[in-house]
């Protein structure tokens with residue numbers, strides 16, 4: 469539905485070709501007869517400051533933020549949530565009391581799925597990757613209650629930085645494993661992939677055996693079944709992809725924009741048509 473009073477929402481990032489947010493949010497607006505439109509707003513990194521200042525003066529009521537702007541947006545906001553500060557990234561921007569505020573709903577989205585899965589908190593979890601998404605995942609596994617957390621990343625220093633921050637902010641010890649040694653961990657554990665390995669549908673971040681793996685979670689959602697998840701399936705290990713995390717983060721953005729959580733099933737149905 470588009471009318472003279474239609475309210476604009478949108479996604480800023482660059483490039484945006486891969487995103488399904490446009491489709492899932494607009495499908496939900498239509499289903500709930502909300503007079504709003506969600507648009508893609510590609511902003512090249514060089515134009516970011518000028519564009520974002522301009523956006524603040526336009527009748528836009530809320531934004532999602534994706535790569536590569538999730539960190540930079542923080543400097544342009546009046547306030548961000550405690551968890552966004554810890555993670556160092558914002559993916560949802562909303563207007564409240566005439567102030568532009570920021571939230572990180574990747575954290576809440578991932579956490580929601582952990583609660584649904586009811587994964588065993590007493591097992592250690594091994595997180596592959598230390599990029600932007602990993603930061604939200606690390607704080608979510610802590611919030612969920614995992615007591616033992618291992619982190620491994622190709623660039624060791626990035627993992628080290630996350631571990632140092634977590635120690636400082638939460639007084640929790642994360643054990644770092646060098647990337648080349650990740651397969652040596654032989655305790656029973658939950659494996660979580662936050663790297664982009666597998667996006668191509670060919671590569672896998674895990675070549676070790678699956679005997680000691682209790683569950684595999686790959687936060688990639690396209691392809692729906694990454695090579696890592698196919699391997700889990702072949703080895704009879706239960707697994708999950710990143711689609712529900714993505715849908716929950718979208719639903720939680722609605723909570724900031726409209727004061728209620730977005731319709732999960734409607735958005736998921738729309739996403740499944742596309743993937």
Ligand code: NDP
Nearest residue numbers: 597598599600601602622623626662663664687710713714
């Ligand atoms: P980043 O670019 O910030 O991080 C990429 C990560 O992948 C880094 O840890 C990087 O290691 C690692 N990596 C990339 N290529 C290789 C390689 N060839 N070998 C070893 N490690 C590699 O991306 P994000 O963290 O934002 O996103 C990561 C993934 O998570 C993406 O696939 C994205 O689709 C998915 N995602 C899913 C979401 C969902 O809602 N389901 C939400 C957000 C992201 P290094 O530090 O060494 O470069």
